Amino acid sequence: MSSRSRASSASLPYLCSRVASVTVDSVAALLARISGPRRLEAGAIVLYAIVFVLLVAFGRPGLGISQGFYLPIVLVALAGGPVSGVAAGVLATLLCGVASSARGDLSGAGMFDPLAIRLAAFTAAGLAVGYFSGRGRRMLAESLDVLDDLMHLARREVATGMLTSEGIQARIADRLAWPGPFAVLVGEMDARSETAQRELMRRLVALAPPESEIAHVGRSRVALVTPSESPEEAGRAAVALEVALGVRFGWAFRPHDGDDPLSLFGVASERL
Numbered sequence: 001m002s003s004r005s006r007a008s009s010a011s012l013p014y015l016c017s018r019v020a021s022v023t024v025d026s027v028a029a030l031l032a033r034i035s036g037p038r039r040l041e042a043g044a045i046v047l048y049a050i051v052f053v054l055l056v057a058f059g060r061p062g063l064g065i066s067q068g069f070y071l072p073i074v075l076v077a078l079a080g081g082p083v084s085g086v087a088a089g090v091l092a093t094l095l096c097g098v099a100s101s102a103r104g105d106l107s108g109a110g111m112f113d114p115l116a117i118r119l120a121a122f123t124a125a126g127l128a129v130g131y132f133s134g135r136g137r138r139m140l141a142e143s144l145d146v147l148d149d150l151m152h153l154a155r156r157e158v159a160t161g162m163l164t165s166e167g168i169q170a171r172i173a174d175r176l177a178w179p180g181p182f183a184v185l186v187g188e189m190d191a192r193s194e195t196a197q198r199e200l201m202r203r204l205v206a207l208a209p210p211e212s213e214i215a216h217v218g219r220s221r222v223a224l225v226t227p228s229e230s231p232e233e234a235g236r237a238a239v240a241l242e243v244a245l246g247v248r249f250g251w252a253f254r255p256h257d258g259d260d261p262l263s264l265f266g267v268a269s270e271r272l
Helices: 003-033 036-058 065-080 082-103 114-154 165-176 194-207 231-245 261-271
Strands: 182-188 213-217 221-227 248-254
Touching (some): 194 221, 231 248
């Protein structure tokens, strides 16, 4: 054997392994782009085909190959809900009938016709699985809503209900996702007791412009995120709160003074 032939035969397994690796990677990338319900439906189609072929080739009364249709019915019901599950059961019954016709062994009549029994069993299975899968999805969505509410409450003080430092930073980050301007006001409360601070914060809530977010920052500071159209308007809002509450306020305007929470808080604190 020549050296060229030996090299070709030696490289053949390597080429085969590379082709197999590329094929597996391509299939994995394709599956990653397909949603979960679509994957279930694709798997159901493959299983329908496999069970149908087996039923045509080897099916006979009592062997139970048609029971294999339950798995694709379950997959379709999980993906689409009760209506899809019933439709999957009807399709499985039709495939059973076609397979029986192809083998030439259709038998039975009346209410105990094997196809009628299969239709009832398949559609009942699809309906039950689809109903509970749909209910499970609704419960999951509701639990996610509850989790979102809990996360929202976790960023508020228990005593006052105001946002914490983390909560106000999250609100600023949310507003930064939109191009519109706004102002950040930071105030220093001179009140010593918690009762006096709560009274000041209660008055601040009543006096703050609409759509403002208010937070208790640290031991004696409050912060506001409030709509504003210009630096001058932000400055006037700070002065108005100082006059009404007797609390010193500094302000920062987005985008003039920064475009991130730390910059805006830093500028407002410097002006304070």
